[in-house]
Amino acid sequence: MIDFDRIPAHVAVIMDGNGRWAQSRNLPHMAGHNAGMLALKEIVKASSTMGVQYLTVYAFSTENWKRSMEEVSGIFKLLVLYIEKELKELHENNVKVKILGDYEKLPKDAVKSLQRSLETTKDNSGLQFNIALNYGGRDEILRSVKKLAMEVEAGKLKAEEITEETIVKYLYTAGIPDPDMIIRTSGEMRLSNYLLWQSAYSEFIFTDVFWPDFSKKEYEKTIEIFQNRKRRFGGR
Numbered sequence: 001m002i003d004f005d006r007i008p009a010h011v012a013v014i015m016d017g018n019g020r021w022a023q024s025r026n027l028p029h030m031a032g033h034n035a036g037m038l039a040l041k042e043i044v045k046a047s048s049t050m051g052v053q054y055l056t057v058y059a060f061s062t063e064n065w066k067r068s069m070e071e072v073s074g075i076f077k078l079l080v081l082y083i084e085k086e087l088k089e090l091h092e093n094n095v096k097v098k099i100l101g102d103y104e105k106l107p108k109d110a111v112k113s114l115q116r117s118l119e120t121t122k123d124n125s126g127l128q129f130n131i132a133l134n135y136g137g138r139d140e141i142l143r144s145v146k147k148l149a150m151e152v153e154a155g156k157l158k159a160e161e162i163t164e165e166t167i168v169k170y171l172y173t174a175g176i177p178d179p180d181m182i183i184r185t186s187g188e189m190r191l192s193n194y195l196l197w198q199s200a201y202s203e204f205i206f207t208d209v210f211w212p213d214f215s216k217k218e219y220e221k222t223i224e225i226f227q228n229r230k231r232r233f234g235g236r
């Protein structure tokens with residue numbers, strides 16, 4: 001049973017296995033992403049009802065550009081469709097959308113949709129739904145380090161004044177607490193360049209379920225596993 005007094009504040013997810021889900025049904029890869037979008041809808045809703053404060057999903061990595069043009073453009077089409085279909089409901093449910101990553105390099109219509117979702121939901125105070133798009137953990141750290149180096153060059157900052165806090169200030173996740181748990185579906189046990197800095201003390205939960213089959217019930221199971229872990233943050 002889930003202890004509703006100890007719901008993780010920040011849940012991060014690697015939505016993996018859409019392709020294998022489709023393959024196992026003899027369906028095209030895109031059908032897997034489509035089903036993945038439906039799963040995502042359910043998890044956003046469940047997070048909001050359970051009182052999760054931040055949900056961060058890995059929708060497109062800086063490495064995903066290596067996939068076929070057909071798949072890449074399919075994912076972005078799906079993203080636009082998702083926003084068109086869901087924005088109203090997200091807003092009604094007080095969800096605040098935020099994007100992590102260099103999303104302005106995405107196709108124009110996707111950027112437009114994303115900006116509309118950011119603008120519409122910016123004052124909402126419920127679940128914060130972070131979508132990692134064109135996101136990479138190393139890229140994020142590199143970007144922060146460059147900004148700090150520029151401040152040093154400009155004489156605004158001294159090298160010895162660089163601290164964890166100054167690095168964090170320039171991460172996409174500035175102002176967001178580190179994830180309490182990171183879920184990866186489909187049996188893969190890697191971080192794949194996701195939230196490298198932020199995951200220092202996160203609990204990792206791996207499940208064999210493919211992302212499109214990751215239901216509210218499966219989600220609740222992972223939260224139970226999380227609640228049974230003992231977190232020490234390096235202490236005793």
Ligand code: FPP
Nearest residue numbers: 015016017018019020033036037059078079
């Ligand atoms: C991983 O499955 C999934 C992705 C790279 C894309 C995730 C996209 C969605 C869940 C749907 C779209 C929703 C939004 C908001 C963009 P995979 O293709 O790597 O699966 P495989 O490892 O089995 O091939």
